[in-house]
Amino acid sequence: MKKRAVTLVTFAQSIFLNLKFFIQNGLLSYASACSFDLIFSVVPVLLMIILIAVRVLHASPELISSLYMIVPELKDYFNPGKVISAFQNVKTFSTLEIVLVFFIVWMARRFFASVFAALRNIFHDQQKRRALTSQVLIFVFELIFVSIVVTFIFAYMSIKTIITQPFFQRFEQLNFIYQSFLNGKALSYIPNVLFFIVSCLIYKIGAGTKPKLFLCIAGGAMCTGTFWVFRTVLHSFINVSRYNLIYGVLSNVILLLMDIFFFFVFFLFFAQYIFTCQFFDELLLGELYLLPKKEGSTFIQRLKRSLFIRPDFLLANELALTYMTSGEKLYTVGDRDTFAYYILKGAVKVTRSEYSEEMLYHRGDFFGELNCVLAKPRTSTAAAVIDTQIVKIRGKNFRFLVKSNPAVAQKVLSQLSTYLSKVHENNNDK
Secondary structure, eight states: OOOOSSOHHHHHHHHHHHHHHHHHTTHHHHHHHHHHHHHHHHHHHHHHHHHHHHHHHHHOTHHHHHHHHHOGGGGGTSOHHHHHHHHHTOOOOOHHHHHHHHHHHHHHHHHHHHHHHHHHHHHTTTOOOOHHHHHHHHHHHHHHHHHHHHHHHHHHHHHHHHHTSHHHHTOGGGHHIIIIIISSGGGGGHHHHHHHHHHHHIIIIISSSOOOHHHHHHHHHHHHHHHHHHHHHHHHHOOGGGSOHHHHHHHHHHHHHHHHHHHHHHHHHHHHHHHHHHTHHHHHHHHHHTOOOTTOOSHHHHHHHHHHSSOHHHHTSGGGEEEEOTTOEEEOTTOOOOOEEEEEESEEEEEETTTTEEEEEETTOEESHHHHHHTOOOOEEEEESSSEEEEEEOHHHHHHHHHHOHHHHHHHHHHHHHHHHHHHHHHHHO
């Protein structure tokens, strides 16, 4: 029976890694920066939406008539004929307008620049994208976001206009569209739909590591769903309607700022989780190699050891697991295998011929990695002391781990330094 790669242990390991990197990458600070820059960019983004809306209304004046049909009270304030005439008389872009549009777009990019900076901090080790490409993507996403908002606005206006026409009023079966979707509670879910679409696009394209589409959709759905639950719970506990005008306005502003901040907390949390899932095998190997010893005294060390000591994700590959009986040799001097080894169960004795040293390794220990890094024949012999289960890690995977993980590289260099010192002392003694 094939073992499952994703178990409760694997899920717990991924959550631990995600929280660890979320804190290490300082994503709470990035969430604050994104929140501030969103507020800073609201006015220029709205100006861009209005600018596009004006151009669309100029091309389709019937939409203005539809707007007056939807909100007839507007006739008391704005004469329909004059408004349509004003939009029809909009001229083509002048040089001044082009300059203004450029500065509006430039101001609005601040928000998207912060989002991409946060993503670079998450995916920095794996991201191969050039800085110029990131700048282009910032402007592209800015235009995509504005286009999506404008599309939703005009789709809503158009559908509402069509449904309210006398011809369609004869069909009572269509009333649910008007009551439930256009004027009903479903309308309040449109922002969540926008959050979901934009989040998925940014996860997929902004990461720069080509994560799977399913992973991006799942991340976008979790981000949107978690934020919706958080916002619903928060607003159910805080009722600002009982405050007076001043405190009511201040309370609403504070709630809005909290909503924005926590949205970006959830957005970056699930962006980090996409990174964790995408490179989970490498991250898991790094945690295994840096696994605290059994005698670790702190609570975090004991928790980390108990959580990572069994790598279910690696064990799902039956070829990676090796069973050894007591006294059986794994490799001998001169062998050219390129594996590093992790002890899942049992004990292994490694005897070094250069300086007559014996090392005993137990559950949770790595061994054989130095020859893997040096790409040289074995200079030691490894044999099982008792019945033992070992996980084999390919040399190229371990070397990539050394290259991408500074903590692993530091430990390998420390062991390599110790090994070379002993070899040098042994040669001097001879």
